Amino acid sequence: MRKQGWLFFGWALLVYFGFPESARAAVAPPEKVREYTITENDTTSYVLKLAFDESGNPSYYFRNVFTPVCLTGECKPVYINFYWDLLGNYLRFDFPPREVLTKMDHEEFKPEDYEKLQDILSNSNSLLKDVAMEDLIGKGTENLADSVDAKAGATLKTIKNVVIDGAVYTCYTLWHLAHGSVVDEMLKITETYRTDALLHQFLNSTNHHYQYWAMERVIDQSGTVAASFSADLMQIMRAKNVFTARHALQKVNSQFFSSAERQTWLWETYTKASYPLQIAILKKLATVPFRAPLAQQTAQFLLKANPEQFKLMLNLLAAQPRLPEKAVQTLANHLTDSNADYTAEIYRVLTALKPRSPLVQHKMRIYKEAISKS
Structure with a gap:
């Protein structure tokens, strides 16, 4: 009875004073959003938000943007939300309730304008990258509409296809917000979340940016792969x-x-790969000493290969310090094939190999006699 009383008293203390921080953390629900205050140029600050999935893993970044889009005499406020992946690659935008974008004449964006804006913002190598705001103001057009049809000089004509007519400054401002210094900040933050679990997640993602980023971190400068990531890399291949x-x-x-x-x-x-990858595999094998099964498979496939593949395969076989006897016999069997160009090259390689097998030597003599009679 006394023991139960002490247990009850202890529980009451926990309820009154609160659970220890470690205990609260153990039962706390996964974090949904974490905020980071970013300061640029020691003057401008904004909040960047990192969203987490239901398992508590980082998922994507977003920012609730308010920015003035300054034209040549007035500024108009823009409210828009931007979304990026975990490496700062722009994903999409949306708006707070009842917010829209307008052009210089106060005409609201049409659906096709929003579609074009998404295309503009999705292009990280846009011509807007190397354009300064001052370049958008043509001499003598300071009070004209925000339009690429205004006589605003060569710059506007150059970027006409990468902006929306009547919303040049809006496109410019939003593109630089989506692809500016915020990207470096996101990369720094994501690096702090790097774990083996995140690397596995990235390697198995359909996002190729994630895969490249993770590969740089699981393959060292000598090309060595940590054993736990080998299966991930093979899946990518x-x-x-x-x-x-x-x-x-x-x-x-x-x-x-x-x-x-x-x-x-x-x-x-x-055997299942696309042609460009097949060529890459054959070139990779130039640095790999062949085991017997690979040597035999390569020798067997020779006659099915096109001229480029044939040349690479035969060179691989010829470069082996010691070609397995079975592969040498397969090469000799090919000497009866009707493709004279292929058989001539195979005979040349066999001659250099100086095979000791009487059967192989016999087939080489038959081939040489046939060639001398033709």
Whole structure:
């Protein structure tokens, strides 16, 4: 009874004074949004927000923007929300309730204007990148409408296709907000959340920016991959994005494909890959000593290859310090093929290999006699 009384008393104290911070943290729901105050040029400050998913993992950034869009004599306020991925790549925009964008003549944006604005903001290499606000003001047009049809000089004519007629300054201001110094701030913040779990998430993402960022962090300068990330990289090499697949393939060192199992896997990948990736795989294999299965598979595939692939494959076989006997026999079997260009090159390689097999030597003599009679 006394023990139960003490337990009750202890519980009452917890309720009255509150749980210890560690206990509260253990039962607290996942954080949904975290705010960061960003200061630019030691004068301008704004709040950047990081949103988290239901599991408490960082998901994306957003900012509630208020900015004056200053024209040549007046400023109009713009309220808009911007969204970026975790590496600062612009995603989309939306608006607070009852807020819209207008042009210089106070005409509201039409649906097609918003679509074009999304295209403009999505282009991180826009011509707006190298344009200064002053360049948008043509001599003698200081009091004219915000229109690319005004006689505002060469700059406006150059950027006509990357802005919205009647909203040049709005497009300019919003693009620089979406792609300005805020991007560096987001990169710094995301780096503080880097964990193995986040790296796995990025490597398996459909966002190629995430994949490149993560690959730079799981593959060291020598091309060595931490064992726990090997499966992620192999998945990238087999994915549909040939650019990330080729990047992963080129970044890893030859040791990554040193085992017979990995070489068999790579050959299977080759047979299913697009042509550009097939060529990349063959070039990668130039740094990889062949195990017997890969040597045999390469030798067998020779006659099915086009001239570019054939040349790369045969050079790979010829460069091996010691080509397995089975692969040498497969090469000799190809000497009876009807493709004279291929058989001539195979015979040249076999001659350099100086095979000891009587059967291979016999097939080489038959080929040489046939060539001398033709």
